[in-house]
Structure formats: C-alpha cells, structure tokens
Amino acid sequence: MTTKSPASNYINRDLSWIEFNWRVLQEAQDSSLPLLERAKFLSIVSSNLDEFMSVRVAGLQDQMKANYIKKDFSGYLPEGLLKRVMKRTYRMVAEQYKTYREILRLFSKEGILLSEYEDLNVTHKKAMDQYFHEIIYPVLTPMAVDQSRPFPLVHTQSLYLAVVLTKEGMEPEDEPFFAIVQVPSNLNRCISISPRGNSKKHEFILMEDLIRVHIHTLFSGYTPVAVHSFRLTRNADLTLNEEGAEDLLEEIEKELRRRRWGAPVRLEVDKGMHPYALEMLREEFEIEDNVFEIDGPVDLTFLMRLQGSLEGFQHLRYPALEPYYPRELDEDDAFEVLRRKDVLVYHPYESFEAVTDFIVQAAEDPKVLAIKMTLYRVSGHSLLVQALAQAAESGKQVTVVVELKARFDEERNIAWARKLEKAGCHVVYGLIGLKTHAKVTLVVRQENNSLRRYVHVGTGNYNDNTARLYTDVGIFTSNALIGEDASILFNEITGYSTPKHMQALCVAPTNLKNKLIELFRREAEHAKAGRPARIIAKMNSLSHQETVDELYAASQTGVKVDLIVRGVCCLRPGVAGLSENITVRSIVDRFLEHSRIIYFENGGEPEVYISSADWMSRNLTRRVELLCPVLDEANKRALINMLQLSLNDNVKARVLQSNGMYENRQPGEEPELRSQFEAMKVAVWKNRGLSEFPEQDSTPS
Incomplete structure (x- = not known):
C-alpha cells in the first residue's frame, strides 16, 4: 500500500473545482x-x-x-x-x-x-x-x-x-x-x-x-x-x-x-x-x-x-447543430413503438422534442389515466408544463414533483408550481431534507382491460433549453419491472410509503450508494478470480470519500478503472500502491458534458447503467436520485460506443495527474479524435439508418 498520508490520497474538492474552471478558461484561450x-x-x-x-x-x-x-x-x-x-x-x-x-x-x-x-x-x-x-x-x-x-x-x-x-x-x-x-x-x-x-x-x-x-x-x-x-x-x-x-x-x-x-x-x-x-x-x-x-x-x-x-x-461560430429526431420514435404512436422495444436518445445530437412529444401524446391520449413526473430545472417557456396542465384539465391524474430548492431556479419553479396547481395537477414539493434530483416520467395507460406503464428515465433535466447545450441520455421503456419500480418511487415521494425493495431501479438515499459499492466489489471479485474486470464511469463530479475509497480498493485487486469526470474529482489517480490502475480524464468542449453512464465488465457479461446522480455526498445521501439499468443490448452497445469515444478523445480530453493538475492528452501517432464531433457523426449515421453505422468496438479497449 501507499506510504502517503491518508489526507494526501485525496484532492480537495474546491481546489479541484478551480482546476475545472481553468479548463474552461483554456477553451477561451484556444486559438483553434x-x-x-x-x-x-x-x-x-x-x-x-x-x-x-x-x-x-x-x-x-x-x-x-x-x-x-x-x-x-x-x-x-x-x-x-x-x-x-x-x-x-x-x-x-x-x-x-x-x-x-x-x-x-x-x-x-x-x-x-x-x-x-x-x-x-x-x-x-x-x-x-x-x-x-x-x-x-x-x-x-x-x-x-x-x-x-x-x-x-x-x-x-x-x-x-x-x-x-x-x-x-x-x-x-x-x-x-x-x-x-x-x-x-x-x-x-x-x-x-x-x-x-x-x-x-x-x-x-x-x-x-x-x-x-x-x-x-x-x-x-x-x-x-x-x-x-x-x-x-x-x-x-x-x-x-x-x-x-x-x-x-x-x-x-x-x-x-x-x-x-x-x-x-x-x-x-x-x-x-x-x-x-x-x-x-x-x-x-x-x-x-x-x-x-x-x-x-x-x-x-x-x-x-x-x-x-x-x-x-x-x-x-460553430456550425449550427440540427438535432436529429430519433428514427425509432418517428411514428405517430410512441406507445406502439415502446411496446416493441426500448428507445435510447442522446441529446443534443438527438432532439429533445422526442421527450416533449411523448408527454404531449400522453396528455392527449384518452387511454392515458395518469402522468407522474419530476421537475428540477425547467425552461422559461416549457411545453412540457403546458402539456401537463392540459392533461390535468382534461381529467387525467397528473402528479408533478417540483423541486423548489433547485439552487438559483427557486423563483421559476415556484411560478411553475403555482401554474400547475391552478390547472388541477397534484403538485408535491418532495421529501423533507432531500432534494428530488431524479429525472423520471411515468405514464399509466389502459390497454386491453389491463394497465401498462411507460417510463422515461434521463440523466438531464426536463429543460428544452439546456437539452440543446448539454450532453445527456434518456431511455424510453415499457419494461414491466422498471414501470413497477417507478410507481413505487412516486408513492414514496408523494405518500407515506416506507422504502420497498425495487427490482430494477436503485434510489438514493435508500440504496443507490450501496448498490454502487456492491458492483465495485463484484468487479474486484472477478479480478481476483482472473475474470475480466473493468469499470468505466462518466459523470460531472466525484467527491464522495467512501466511493473514492471503494474505487481505490477495487483497482488494487486489478480492476481497471477509467473515469470521465468533467468537473470536480477528489480521487488521486496514478499513485503507486493506491491507484495506478485508475485513469481520470475531463472533457470540456462545445457542449457541457452532463450524462452519467456507468459500465461494469462483470466477468465478460457487461452491465450498463444511466443515472441522475454524480458521485458526491449530496447526491448519494441528501437527494432523491435514480440508477437505471440499460436492458436492451443495442442500447448497451450504443452507450459503450459513447464511452469509448470519450476515452479515445485526444483533442479536448485533459488527463488528471497524481499531483492534481491536468495535462492535455496528445494525439501522438493516432489520428485526432474529438469525441463530441464524432458523436455528431454517429447521430447522423444512426438516424439515417445506414447499415455501415460507424460503431466503436463494443468491448472497451
């Protein structure tokens, strides 16, 4: 083990944030x-x-x-x-x-x-x-x-x-x-x-x-x-x-x-x-x-x-980006599509209108009985809010969890809450002592004498403005387990239900942190047994000490850990005996990297998750957050491709050194690869339905 003092095993959160803002300043200084x-x-x-x-x-x-x-x-x-x-x-x-x-x-x-x-x-x-x-x-x-x-x-x-x-x-x-x-x-x-x-x-x-x-x-x-x-x-x-x-x-x-x-x-x-x-x-x-x-x-x-x-x-300026409307949802009836398969969308390369249209269709569909949704940061002229109000006025059960404590958006959220209440929506302000940061929508629909649940889970806010500026992912699904878990979650937030066992979703502060630690330790067991073991995680910030310690422990068993952390990172990579199997890189580019995607090699049977939570104390212990498994194999591969693009970036990636400083990754003999620009190309190919879709290797290198 390392001879460093325990305190020197970590980078201070505030000093790490300053290094992040320096990286933003470097973009202003980039003459290219x-x-x-x-x-x-x-x-x-x-x-x-x-x-x-x-x-x-x-x-x-x-x-x-x-x-x-x-x-x-x-x-x-x-x-x-x-x-x-x-x-x-x-x-x-x-x-x-x-x-x-x-x-x-x-x-x-x-x-x-x-x-x-x-x-x-x-x-x-x-x-x-x-x-x-x-x-x-x-x-x-x-x-x-x-x-x-x-x-x-x-x-x-x-x-x-x-x-x-x-x-x-x-x-x-x-x-x-x-x-x-x-x-x-x-x-x-x-x-x-x-x-x-x-x-x-x-x-x-x-x-x-x-x-x-x-x-x-x-x-x-x-x-x-x-x-x-x-x-x-x-x-x-x-x-x-x-x-x-x-x-x-x-x-x-x-x-x-x-x-x-x-x-x-x-x-x-x-x-x-x-x-x-x-x-x-x-x-x-x-x-x-x-x-x-x-x-x-x-x-x-x-x-x-x-x-x-x-x-x-x-x-x-940069050339204007025209987001593609997801091919899978480019039909009149989104519910019919989602009965056949889950659909992954990647903003801003794919249009946020897909999310808006899903809510609007639910609001107008006479078979829809209830819509439940969380709102954290909403734009000034949100079509989503208007659709929810319309749904309530037409007699549907509409429940909206509005987070009034979203910093610097409090006044706007108060205004939306009052408008929704006036339209007849049930507006809930979350749980005492916790911010509701999860991004989830549940639609309950009457079909063939039974009820079917449709769910959207995302990594970003339901905000059409930021969806053009932030990279985020979302999944539409009619998976029964995810639908049942979404119902349990909303009942816990709006009622007196004690936390129940969920079959697919994990929720902070109840069990999300423990689930992550369990997955880290499972990778460590795979590594000890000589099976494939790897963690790739993309997020905004990493500052939770216990999570950092568990990553250190997993890496010391031979698990390769690759972190893509845009902002604050308290983990110190590349320290002999502590974290030599861990890399950390930050990408600051045209769009704000905001998606949270996690990959586990799992002994050769990969698992992929998306989440609303960064790995910070506030997210894991003081907020309602979601961790959602990606169950569809094609969607898994697509997210692995996106992670691989970030790992391969040698233009805008900056690699964290053990001294807490960041160094630009140099292309060397490799061709230049700028992950956000490559992601735009991927969106083009995907939404044109071309057979030669340029996937990365679905097994991360």
Whole structure:
C-alpha cells in the first residue's frame, strides 16, 4: 500500500473545482476555436466564479465565523483552504482579463468594436447622448450616502457605480460626498451604435461607460471627482427549516427575500478606484480580503449576450447543430413503438422534442389515466408544463414533483408550481431534507382491460433549453419491472410509503450508494478470480470519500478503472500502491458534458447503467436520485460506443495527474479524435439508418 498520508490520497474538492474552471478558461484561450465561441467560454468562467463565490467560498467563511476547526477528508482546515482558494482565484481572474484583452483585439480585426464614448465621432456621440436622456436617464436612481441617508441595499451580482463628488466652496481637506447608482439590469448593457456609412462594422458601448460620461446630470450643483464600477457577491445559500415550515413554498419565498441581505463574500471594483470610494465600500460591506481590482469591465458575463446578439459572423461560430429526431420514435404512436422495444436518445445530437412529444401524446391520449413526473430545472417557456396542465384539465391524474430548492431556479419553479396547481395537477414539493434530483416520467395507460406503464428515465433535466447545450441520455421503456419500480418511487415521494425493495431501479438515499459499492466489489471479485474486470464511469463530479475509497480498493485487486469526470474529482489517480490502475480524464468542449453512464465488465457479461446522480455526498445521501439499468443490448452497445469515444478523445480530453493538475492528452501517432464531433457523426449515421453505422468496438479497449 501507499506510504502517503491518508489526507494526501485525496484532492480537495474546491481546489479541484478551480482546476475545472481553468479548463474552461483554456477553451477561451484556444486559438483553434471560433472567436465568438471563445468569448462565450470567457463569459462562462465569470458565471461559474459567481456561483463558486456565493456558495463554496461563502460556506468556508461561515465555517471560519463558527470557529469550525475540523479538517476535511483532504486534510484542509477552512482558513488554510480559503487562502489557497483565493490565491488561485486571483491568478485566474488576472489571466481571464488578459484573455479578454486578446479577444477584444481579435474582435476589432473582425469588425466588432467595443468602444469608449471618447472614441466616438460627433454624430455617434449625439446619438448616444439622445439614447442616454431618452432611455437610460429616466430609469436611474442616484442614492446618496450621508448621515441622514444610510447606505442603500446593494443587490448581489448587480453592477453599480460609486460616485465621489465635491461642491463649490469645499476645502481640500473636507470629506467628499459619496453616492451610488445602479446600472439598470433590465436594459441591454451592450448598446449598439449605428454603422458609419456603409461600414459593416458592429460597434458597441457599455452602458456604464455612457452613464459615467453623463453622471453630472444626476448631481446638479456637485462636481463628480471619480466614477467607478463595483459589484458585490453575497452568500446565496438558503437556510431552510423544512421541519417547522407549514408551507414549504412560502418558506422558500421568504428565504429568497433574505438572500438579498446575504453576507458579503466578494467585492469587485475597477482597478485604480478612488481611495475614498474603496474605503466606503470596504467599511459598509465589512470586507477586507476578497476584493478584486478588475483591469477591464467588471463582470464579463455580458459577453454571452453580446455574442448572441450579433447577426451574421457565422464564420466566428460553430456550425449550427440540427438535432436529429430519433428514427425509432418517428411514428405517430410512441406507445406502439415502446411496446416493441426500448428507445435510447442522446441529446443534443438527438432532439429533445422526442421527450416533449411523448408527454404531449400522453396528455392527449384518452387511454392515458395518469402522468407522474419530476421537475428540477425547467425552461422559461416549457411545453412540457403546458402539456401537463392540459392533461390535468382534461381529467387525467397528473402528479408533478417540483423541486423548489433547485439552487438559483427557486423563483421559476415556484411560478411553475403555482401554474400547475391552478390547472388541477397534484403538485408535491418532495421529501423533507432531500432534494428530488431524479429525472423520471411515468405514464399509466389502459390497454386491453389491463394497465401498462411507460417510463422515461434521463440523466438531464426536463429543460428544452439546456437539452440543446448539454450532453445527456434518456431511455424510453415499457419494461414491466422498471414501470413497477417507478410507481413505487412516486408513492414514496408523494405518500407515506416506507422504502420497498425495487427490482430494477436503485434510489438514493435508500440504496443507490450501496448498490454502487456492491458492483465495485463484484468487479474486484472477478479480478481476483482472473475474470475480466473493468469499470468505466462518466459523470460531472466525484467527491464522495467512501466511493473514492471503494474505487481505490477495487483497482488494487486489478480492476481497471477509467473515469470521465468533467468537473470536480477528489480521487488521486496514478499513485503507486493506491491507484495506478485508475485513469481520470475531463472533457470540456462545445457542449457541457452532463450524462452519467456507468459500465461494469462483470466477468465478460457487461452491465450498463444511466443515472441522475454524480458521485458526491449530496447526491448519494441528501437527494432523491435514480440508477437505471440499460436492458436492451443495442442500447448497451450504443452507450459503450459513447464511452469509448470519450476515452479515445485526444483533442479536448485533459488527463488528471497524481499531483492534481491536468495535462492535455496528445494525439501522438493516432489520428485526432474529438469525441463530441464524432458523436455528431454517429447521430447522423444512426438516424439515417445506414447499415455501415460507424460503431466503436463494443468491448472497451
């Protein structure tokens, strides 16, 4: 066994997350990517950091305030970990803005100009002056801070201007006046400027720059000395007393209002901010350490909207992906198809409309008696929700488990819950203390004097927007065992049923973790007996210590373990005596890798599963999650092919080293293989029904 200390056997979760966001930043720096796609990745780096700061860093600060002095399983105390996290984050932000300046330079070459007011010609200045006075000025509210007017509420992750002012007759030693102005979030931050003559250039100016130039119009009689942008990030964790809440929906609505007052976590300010303004902000927010001086526009998430609003410039984007409608379901009656065979769909290469159409058909079919469904994150204009409401209004029994605690989607889910209740659906908010993260739909249909169950189980949310951006898999089936298990699951969530033995599905927190461990140990027994033994698992994150330890133990018996983990990974691969039989790779590419697929060699009789659960403590112990076996042999082979594509990726795969760093996998003498692009080709061949469908070897190499 290894001589390393137990703590050094693991990579810290938060430090691993920072390495993941570095990989996202590397995509923004990749000159082989289309320029607007690089800008999109740069925006994602910012939005990722926002959530990390408001949840993970906020949690470390809470632990320090509570004098929590217990080390985590990777050996870190909160204070020491916070210092390392912030040191790496400062470095990342500096590199991010260096990349931003490079992208801005390349934008300019392509005719996309992000200008400052002073750079505009007289005509465009007049146009921008008019825009300010007619559109922006009426919305602005200057908020002075003095003895009679306390510091106003500063909303989390909103952009503000800090204004330092003087007045005629003031002495140099007099304390200046101070005010803040919120940059309106309901107006476009990037303001388009009309092209000059026949120019094909697209020119923009940021709203805060336009407000800065006209700031004097808000403070007549005063002289602005300095105007600087700032942005505050607050603690966004909800603290719910579910046991004592008579109405969970109302309790969450209260907590969302309290979130506005969450403790300050991070302050972003313009580089070179006026010392008095910076002192005022530090003092008000009681923040000393986590202050980021930004050399560029504060908050680069505006790049996502900017690149999305540009018309044309197709040469600066990926070619549009037109998902294929699954051939197997391209018939009028999905139920008839599913009586014959199970159907696997792979998003975004295959259309999410197949899922929507399944629910719509169930809602309209007079033989359907009941529809039961879980909803975790739903899009703003969901056809699924409309179909469920229509089904309830037509007299069907419709039960919807809406997860109100889906972080940052709470308000949207509350709105959907109220709409569904109004239509007559039975809306359930899950189990106390647990988030319902499973993705499952059950349709009960009357057929030939008996009832038949149809089930859809997926790895991703029932969200048509993210289904175009995330890689996820789903299975439609009428398998009787899976159908019975789905009924048991919904009864447990909605009623008082105690957990029953399930024949096909495994559910967290009841038995999913134990099932995984049982399967790991079975592979180890195969390895000891000299039989084929291998584990391949694809997921978003791996941070559950017991699961990591079981993987270590299995690998030490000779089981080859290949992990494809997009984000956080606390397992340390390649350590002699501990994990030399384990590899970990991460793929960050055009689409967000989101599917959870698990393969077990099982002595030569392979088993494949799909799941809603990552291998994290929260998923295995504090959430309702599903693990579903893939029973159809053709579907098994298809998923094995997809896993093999990921293992063969030598363009976008980065391999985790034992020191916790990631290295790009080099093609060497092999031809370049980019797994997501190959998956697009597979979808093309599959849905054209061509006999020479380019499968990978169904036995992983």
